[in-house]
Amino acid sequence: MELEAIAKRIVDKQGIPVTARDVARAFAAVLASEDIWRIVDLASLPVLATCEALWAFGERGWVRFAGGRVLATPEGQEAARALGIRPAQELPCPRCRGRGLELEPFRDLLRDFQRIARNRPEAAQEFDQGYVTEETTVARIALALARGDLAGKEILVLGDDDLVSLAAALTRLPKRVAALDVDPRIVDFLRQAAREEKLALEVVQHDLREPLPPELLRRFDTFFCDPTESLRGYLAFAQRGISALRGAGCAGYLGLTRLEASLAKWRRIQMALLEAGAVVTDLFPNFHEYVNWPYIETMRAWPHLPVKRVPGRYEPWYRSALLRIELVEEPRVENVRYRGDIFTDAEAATT
Amino acid sequence: MELEAIAKRIVDKQGIPVTARDVARAFAAVLASEDIWRIVDLASLPVLATCEALWAFGERGWVRFAGGRVLATPEGQEAARALGIRPAQELPCPRCRGRGLELEPFRDLLRDFQRIARNRPEAAQEFDQGYVTEETTVARIALALARGDLAGKEILVLGDDDLVSLAAALTRLPKRVAALDVDPRIVDFLRQAAREEKLALEVVQHDLREPLPPELLRRFDTFFCDPTESLRGYLAFAQRGISALRGAGCAGYLGLTRLEASLAKWRRIQMALLEAGAVVTDLFPNFHEYVNWPYIETMRAWPHLPVKRVPGRYEPWYRSALLRIELVEEPRVENVRYRGDIFTDAEAATT
Numbered sequence: 001m002e003l004e005a006i007a008k009r010i011v012d013k014q015g016i017p018v019t020a021r022d023v024a025r026a027f028a029a030v031l032a033s034e035d036i037w038r039i040v041d042l043a044s045l046p047v048l049a050t051c052e053a054l055w056a057f058g059e060r061g062w063v064r065f066a067g068g069r070v071l072a073t074p075e076g077q078e079a080a081r082a083l084g085i086r087p088a089q090e091l092p093c094p095r096c097r098g099r100g101l102e103l104e105p106f107r108d109l110l111r112d113f114q115r116i117a118r119n120r121p122e123a124a125q126e127f128d129q130g131y132v133t134e135e136t137t138v139a140r141i142a143l144a145l146a147r148g149d150l151a152g153k154e155i156l157v158l159g160d161d162d163l164v165s166l167a168a169a170l171t172r173l174p175k176r177v178a179a180l181d182v183d184p185r186i187v188d189f190l191r192q193a194a195r196e197e198k199l200a201l202e203v204v205q206h207d208l209r210e211p212l213p214p215e216l217l218r219r220f221d222t223f224f225c226d227p228t229e230s231l232r233g234y235l236a237f238a239q240r241g242i243s244a245l246r247g248a249g250c251a252g253y254l255g256l257t258r259l260e261a262s263l264a265k266w267r268r269i270q271m272a273l274l275e276a277g278a279v280v281t282d283l284f285p286n287f288h289e290y291v292n293w294p295y296i297e298t299m300r301a302w303p304h305l306p307v308k309r310v311p312g313r314y315e316p317w318y319r320s321a322l323l324r325i326e327l328v329e330e331p332r333v334e335n336v337r338y339r340g341d342i343f344t345d346a347e348a349a350t351t
Numbered sequence: 352m353e354l355e356a357i358a359k360r361i362v363d364k365q366g367i368p369v370t371a372r373d374v375a376r377a378f379a380a381v382l383a384s385e386d387i388w389r390i391v392d393l394a395s396l397p398v399l400a401t402c403e404a405l406w407a408f409g410e411r412g413w414v415r416f417a418g419g420r421v422l423a424t425p426e427g428q429e430a431a432r433a434l435g436i437r438p439a440q441e442l443p444c445p446r447c448r449g450r451g452l453e454l455e456p457f458r459d460l461l462r463d464f465q466r467i468a469r470n471r472p473e474a475a476q477e478f479d480q481g482y483v484t485e486e487t488t489v490a491r492i493a494l495a496l497a498r499g500d501l502a503g504k505e506i507l508v509l510g511d512d513d514l515v516s517l518a519a520a521l522t523r524l525p526k527r528v529a530a531l532d533v534d535p536r537i538v539d540f541l542r543q544a545a546r547e548e549k550l551a552l553e554v555v556q557h558d559l560r561e562p563l564p565p566e567l568l569r570r571f572d573t574f575f576c577d578p579t580e581s582l583r584g585y586l587a588f589a590q591r592g593i594s595a596l597r598g599a600g601c602a603g604y605l606g607l608t609r610l611e612a613s614l615a616k617w618r619r620i621q622m623a624l625l626e627a628g629a630v631v632t633d634l635f636p637n638f639h640e641y642v643n644w645p646y647i648e649t650m651r652a653w654p655h656l657p658v659k660r661v662p663g664r665y666e667p668w669y670r671s672a673l674l675r676i677e678l679v680e681e682p683r684v685e686n687v688r689y690r691g692d693i694f695t696d697a698e699a700a701t702t
Contacts, residue, residue, distance in 0.1 A: 017679070021600025028499060084503035084526070091456070091497045093447035100449040100635065102442050146442045148379060152435035175435070249372025264679045267630035274625070279618035283634035284451065328368070328615045 003083065006056045015346035016049045017264040024085050026053040027062070031080055031087035034069040036307050037317035042088045044258040044285075047349035051304035058306060068309045092286070099287050101142050103135070110138045113167050116193050120163060121185035123293040128228050128343050128351050129161040129183070130293045130318070132255075137167045139287065140253060140322065144222060147282075147324060149251045150174055153221035156244045158208060158237060161186055164224045169199040178216070180206040209338040212240055217335065220244045226255035226288075226320075228351070231265055233342035235272050239333040242276050248327050252278070255288055257320040260349050277329035287322035293350075301349035318350075354434065357407045366697035367400045368615040375436050377404040378413070382431055382438035385420040387658050388668035393439045395609040395636075398700035402655035409657060419660045443637070450638050452493050454486070461489045464518050467544050471514060472536035474644035479579050479694050479702050480512040480534070481644045481669070483606075488518045490638065491604060491673065495573060498633075498675060500602045501525055504572035507595045509559060509588060512537055515575045520550040529567070531557040559588055560689040563595060568686065571595045577606035577639075577671075579702070582616055584693035586623050590684040593627050599678050603629070606639050608671040611700050628680035638673035644701075652700035669701075 003020035010018045022045050029042035029050075043050040054070060057063045062076030072080070080086070092098035103110070114134050123129040141164070144150040150168065154176040157165040165179035177200060181187055187205045194201040206213070223244055227237035234256075241252045256266065270280060292313050296302065311317055343351050354371035361369045373396050380393035380401075394401040405421060408414045413427030423431070431437070443449035454461070465485050474480040492515070495501040501519065505527040508516040516530035528551060532538055538556045545552040557564070574595055578588035585607075592603045607617065621631060643664050647653065662668055694702050 019598075019600040019679075024600075025499060086499075086502045088499065089497055091453050091493055093444060093451050093453050095446040096444035096451060098451040100444050100447060100451040102444050105442070142442055146440055148376060148437075148439065151437045247370075249370040249375075262679075263630050263632065263677055266632070267625055267679050270621070270631060271625050274618055274622050279614050280621060280631055280634055281614065281617070282636055283631055285633055326614055328370075328613075328618050 002060070002079070006053055009056055010049050010052045014048050014052050016046050017262050018045060018049050022049065023053055024083065025088070026050050027057065027080060027085050028088040030054070030057065030063055030070055030072050030076070031085065032089070034071055036068070036070055036305060036309060037311045037315065039070055040259065041317040041319060042090070046262055046347040047259050047301040048304055048347070049262070051301065051306065054306045065307045068307050070307060099139050099284060101139055101146070103139060103142055106138050106142055109141070109167065109170055110134065112170055113138060113163070116166065116197065117163055119189070121183070121189055123161060123295070124183065125295040125298065125351070127161070127183050130290055130350060131161045131163070132288045132290050133314070133316070136288050137162050137164055140164060140224065141167045141171060143282070143322070143324070144253065145171070145173070147251065149222040154219065156180070156216065156220040156223045156241070158223060158225040158241050160190065162226060163190070165201055165203070166190060166193055166199070169194065169201040170197065176200065178202040178204065180204050180208065182207045208237055208240055209342060211335045211337055212243060216244050218244070218246055221246060221250050222252070224253045228343045229257060229260040230343055230345040230348060231268055232338070234269055236338050236342055238269070238273065239276060240335070242278065242327070242331045243333045243335050245327055245331055247330055251324060251326045254323045254325065255320045256323055257318070259318060260347050262347055265347060273325055275332070277332045278325040278327050280323055281326050282324035283321060285321045286319045288320040289316040290318040292318070299350045353411070353430070357404055360407055361400050361403045365399050365403050367397050368613050369396060369400050373400070374404055375434065376439070377401050378408065378431060378436050379439040381405070381408065381414055381421055381423050381427070382436065383440070385422055387419070387421055387656060387660060388662045388666065390421055391610065392668040392670060393441070397613055397698040398610050398652040399655055399698070400613070402652065402657065405657045416658045419658050421658060450490050450635060452490055452497070454490060454493055457489050457493055460492070460518065460521055461485065463521055464489060464514070467517065467548065468514055470540070472534070472540055474512060474646070475534065476646040476649065476702070478512070478534050481641055481701060482512045482514070483639045483641050484665070484667070487639050488513050488515055491515060491575065492518045492522060494633070494673070494675070495604065496522070496524070498602065500573040505570065507531070507567065507571040507574045507592070509574060509576040509592050511541065513577060514541070516552055516554070517541060517544055517550070520545065520552040521548065527551065529553040529555065531555050531559065533558045559591055560693060562686045562688055563591055567595050569595070569597055572597060572601050573603070575604045579694045580608060580611040581694055581696040581699060582619055583689070585612075585620055587689050587693055589620070589624060590627060591686070593629065593678070593682045594684045594686050596678055596682055598681055602675060602677045605674045605676065606671045607674055608669070610669060611698050613698055616698060624676055626683070628683045629676040629678050631674055632677050633675035634672060636672045637670045639671040640667040641669040643669070650701045
């Protein structure tokens, strides 16, 4: 009953759909770590829902906030026992960090990519940026190679602060790589890297709220996109990617977090992807690890945190799943213009 | 054009929806291995579609069948270059075999499970059986533990020739474990193991074409099911599992192959799971490895194989994905009776 009451409070105050089971997940995270960022990560809930749950745990005396840490009290331990909640455990493979992929054959690629990426533009809140680790970008390329979506293929990257197009082109395996980004710094960086490394890489400045240029429609075998996570924004970006694919058998790679998207939103997203003619062939939770962005103290979730600590740059707490989709039918999406703010909703944390 | 023609032939002759891209996948498999079972595995297509593709490759002189092997000819290599098809590559992590999970903490469980499973009933074609390796069963348990679906939970296993209920109960972590199976040999085996090991494990003989007994409806936190793969049969079994769950936040673990289910069928299955109120939270391809069953020479696909070789018992070629679903709404399924053969369709290979 306690868990239901807390779930209801989160729904009422934050407008985020969570269940008693979700609240139990947040408490299991508290039992596993005292660190606020690890708790947020392990809870696998929209950040604001986890914050609200932590405040509720505090009021019940289950946790106390001290020295920048979240400490389960003896009362909290007792409540956990009574409710049958155990510390969260992840059990990731230590070699592949849970991705299931062998990256050893990509050692040279990773080294070259890291060398070039050293001077990349810093993540900007204005464009809802925040990039994944360089190992993560290489892992994405490895998965695409293993699925036959890279070698000899035409590839489109929609929004590329992760520099996926650069890593793809560096393998020299694709037939064509094109990247779209709204940020002139990313466009310039990718173009300069392409010149210096003699890469077959086209870069176009483009705001994804605008329809795709007609010459990009139905021309690609594979797309990559890490969409903004409001439902409207997510589907807008995903549908742009799908509309760029040639047809059945072509594939898309999409990021999706639990930290800014509830499972109810995941379900609506999956429904829309299926309706667009695609199927989900792979879904690896926690495939992507992000480098911490410089605007952590101005992000939407910051004032909600019960304890505040700026995480280190390479202290990964913001992770996301990788979905691979494949078209089984002709793509069914419209290439329309979106107006206004498509970046925020109740579950947003970082914008 | 060649690939499209072969795809059309497969659709026309076998009634299995495949694309030119699928045919390219079958050829990429041929370029990676000469072994028929490895080719079937890597092609990731319904077995009868791969067989039909191989016959078509043979007619074009791209492959020849000799000494029980499938050999790409120089003409085949040339065609592959012209079509931009490269040898299939999988890149699985060598430590976790691509599952992303660390099984070291489950070493004792695996040892005990293997000891008890030594006398398990052999897989019977009559019940569409074929069980996964013991390591696979333990990996399923590990994932359920990591997702919070095992410890302190009430668990139902629908059809249990994989002995998932036994492995779950051996951890002594669940609150309750129940298993349903139609095969009296499985029922007896599980009951005897439960007695000897003093396990909290209930076993009920039940044909999953029949409605679930009312006392099992809406009573469980987690279900496991490895359904038969005709569309009708798959959904029947999956819906039985969903109808046994308490509500939002409860989870199901389902197997799904590419070898008896086209991606078009996958899409229809995913659509139905979403419509039932669930979301897909994890989808690991090739999570499950099967032990070869004794009826390989009488299975439906056998006469279609261009070269015939009985694979060794522990030579895994039949693999399947693991889907974890979670309810985000009240389950929406009916508990109806199914009549007649719900086990076969055009894509069936092993029944």
